[in-house]
Amino acid sequence: MVDFGGWEMPQQYTSIRDEHLAVRRVAGLFDVSHMGRLIVEGHDAEVYLQGLVTNDIAAVQPGHAIYTLMCRDDGGVIDDLIVYRQAKDSFLVVVNAANRDKDSAWMREHLPRGVALTDRSGELSLIAFQGPRAPELMPTDRPTDDIEYFAFRQGKVGGEDAMISRTGYTGEDGFELFIATPLVGKVWDAILESGKSAGVLPAGLGARDATRLEAALRLYGNDMDETVNPYEAGLGWTVKLGKGDFVGSKALAAVKAGGPRRTLVGLQSEPASILRHGAAVKAGGRTVGVVTSGTHSFFLGHPIALALVEVASLRVGDRATVEVRGREAEAEVVKLPFYRGSARSAVAPSRS
């Protein structure tokens, strides 16, 4: 067990290797209840969120969700989050565990009269069932084919009420399930029981980090923080400058116009050299950046990493060296994502 954002969570239940492979081949079950769940409601809720986040909330219909960033005035990223529109005037906002207090304080600071912000992280739990066979193996009252990617509805899982959302952090098809806390244990057990013979495993932080990295999904705190803007993080697609002003929009417009000074690239190396967070990245004999996230992929069979480097210093196909335990290890710049799983990408824009 490790401390993750103030929560005690398992790195693995059995082995990172077995759990990682289970997620890619069958399905894995993650307890992600550490994340913050905030409700934003009121007549002006949409306008309020629209002015606070980078993506276009007005374009989100009830029953749909959107991935977005929330930035400071200077364009630095405060958090990445998903906004679920439950009704015209009601939104569920899911934020990173480590940022729950920071985000709540920021959101309250900007809260107008008539909009209510309620933290429901305690009453509502969140588990994620992810993998190519998750839809088939989930014990639910009716088929989930009707739920589009980044859409959600109510239903029953393991006999209990759940908000079933076709979202996730692994690059695989699957669901995030919001369940009343007193019932989540029963649903957890029911899913594992239902999928046991097929090879479903409970999966911890190690498998979570490896799969999201393979899918090139960013991890706040590693790949971006308040000193990084969305364009540097390769998340410019979440910034809709055309929607009107929002906190940070002026700064971001300037970055977009001039071009970001840094960029996130994908690196891979030989099994001998795990490229770790903080390691210096060199190209052409000089340091051009730093590894932001890195791990060994048991699925792909080699280490993978994201690195924030000077723009144009490294392009796909180039070789770089990365400092590993006091020596310079060879790495190659590769296209992202490292792996494209079974996640449906209906009309989701292509990501960098």
Next chain:
Amino acid sequence: MADRRYTKTHEWVTVDGKTATVGITDFAQAQLGDVVFLELPSVGRKVAVREGFGVVESVKAASDLYAPVAGQIAAVNDKLSTRPELINADPYGEGWILKIELAGGLPSDLLDEDGYKKVTEAAAH
């Protein structure tokens, strides 16, 4: 000596005649998590007691390996280059790391089962 002996740095050793077999303990493999890679010495290299002879790397961290006995490396477990997970699955059996031809006797401060148990109890939080 059929029994295993241990070091404070979580290596184990068993001796058969003049040959010592060395690995890392179950406690060590559990702390490390899934082993990904080992940096091991060549056969023929001489090692002194407590000399660093290699590195075991897991997703979490890289850990140095220290020789529990002095001698010459007689064999390295080749299986570990393609199946490093043997160290997690069977740390005292198929997950053996090295065989060393002993030069002289065993160090007097090697721990027995109880002695090592005390070390792990102190280390675990």
